[in-house]
Amino acid sequence: MTKHSRLAGIILCCAASAFAQTDWPVYGHDAGGTKYSPLAQIQPGNVQRLARAWTYHTGEQGSTFEATPVVIGGVLYVSTQQQKIVALDAETGAEIWKFDPKVKGSREHRGVAYWGGDTGFAPRIVFGTADGRLMALDAKTGRPAAGFGDNGVVDLRAGLADDYPRAGLAVTSPPSIYRNLAIVGASTPEGPGKGPSGDPRAYDVRTGKLVWRFHLVPHPGEPGNETWGPEGWKDRSGPSLWSGITVDSERGMVFFPVGNAADSFYGADRKGTNLYANCVVALDAATGKLRWYFQTTHHDIFDYDVPAPPALIDVTRNGKKIPAVAQITKMGLLFILDRLTGKPIFGVEERAVPASDVPGEEAWPTQPFPLKPPPLARIAMTRDEVSKRTPEVEKYCTAQFDELTGAKLYTPYGTKKTLVFPGAMGGGNWGGVSFDPKAGYVFVNTSNMGAIGHLVPAAPGAAVAYRNESGYARFLDAEHYPCQQPPWGELTAVNANTGEVAWKVPLGSFPEIEAQGLKDAGTPNVGGTIATGGGLVFVAATNDAMFRAFDSKTGKMLWSAKLDATGNSTPVTYQGRSGKQYVAIVAGGPAHLRNVGDMSADKGDSLIAFALSDRAVIAEPRVETVSKAAPAKGPTAALTELPEAAGKDVVARVCTVCHGAETFLNSRMNSEEWGKVVADMVARGARGSDAEIRTVVDYLGKNLAPPGR
16 A cells, blocks of 8 residues: 555545535435536537546556546545545546455446445545455545454355356446445346345444444345246346446435346346336435336347436426436436426326247237437337448448348347347446436436347256347348448436427547548447536547547537546546646546457546636646557458367357357457456356366457457
């Protein structure tokens, strides 16, 4: 652990129970997750003067970097790719302290929570880990908090994963703080159907003692148990609760975005709607008692988790202000619900959707669609909408399209190759929405990207009868760009008071595609927006490694800057001690979208802060610790089957239990990076002995490596 004594005194002001509006004290800026800051120093008239102020390098490579910092009293706290926790001077980027929790395994990690302390207890940094621990640190020193659990650690696997010692159970998003409670969820395996529970729990942030737990799969005698069929509830894996949690401190309510149940694509052993999977769940924050729920997908066999923290907004209708919840989904549907009752403010209707042809599967016959706003992402496509950016691409994608069935929302993956719009990466995703209370606008970035898969009989003795062959494969051309016509990514403003779309613009642009004459195509994106009192919306997220600012009233892009790598995260904005407003973003590479646009070599380790400068020229990115190889492009780079080499049979056996090889065939990484990805897959449900896992990593590192390595 390292410290700079000249900076440590900064933290003394952090113990206040109320946070300054100039800080960014929790993941969503406020406990309700609006991602709105009233800071207005940076405005449309001067945003072009925004330039890089400082850069902090973690020195870590090869893992997903999706963290959003928190900033309190001049100190910025952030988690790194290896889940080390760092405290920095928010105005200079100088390191104050660093703590290494020595995490076993690799998962995405989106940040930490801050508790302001009370009588006898100093402020604490609270976070979860990829190996299922809840930890608390002294905010001033970075040392484990005395009296919290066992030397600052609580074992989250206890009571959730007792019968599944090898199954993954990770905390990927920051806990939420309500008074003296740290409320936390867990990411659980995508398959098979049996495994650890994903139940949310609340712990006393002073002692680490369990205060309450809520059953996301109701037990016998509890309301909703009948929605799982005769035995579907028993030992059910999940539902996962991997995304962020929001709190209404005034009303004493906590809101959860609940994921899908396992197995992600086959649900014959859980016939019914499957409450409380795929729900927005509102609980009493002090007791964990159910207030209400709203299910966004019934009997999910699409991997349509509720992916993002619910945002607590206000809606004005007929002169009356209604407290509400805005929830974006992977389907690109935005549900706006009454915060006190869970009822849709603009109405919802159940619409008939296609049936499944998989033996034993009973897809739910209807799904809920909001009457307003309209879908914010592509939910279907036709043959005429195949990409035409080159004649070769049109031919390739048309041939692929003609082999597929479906091509619209809620088409179950069937026994034939199926195209689903949108795929599991959205639509919307974990970045969620931001909300400008002055304008009454909800801002959301979405991807337009389909997925391909079909169910095939599993091997004899497998935990599920059918598995999804290539269930996470993207609908891409041979050069790894989406196979449908643009836009491929969009930024939308929705008027929360009317439910209407105020504006929508393409988000992102691949330079090489623009060179072909295709302007403003947009790019798939993962990460979130923030809104400011200066009338701006900031977003990175796109697969072109750019950071952008938009006019919140019109959607006009006013500023952009090249990052060291793709910024798959949500930015923050705060005021430094000098009075200067900063905007900061982490840039680590495209992670889950690495094979879209062939961005496999796009990697970074940067946390970058921007501020207004006297110069109008934006500083160029400085890449000090990461080298970037030129990606391979063109039809010859695409693979359709595993290369012949030692270990192929092991890869085929281990890595195609849940999905086919198409899912990862066209990613390019070195052995270290593949090791982290494989560890992530094991955490999500992949099965193999230690020797088999080593063989898989060795094979992938040798045969699916970046060009020239």
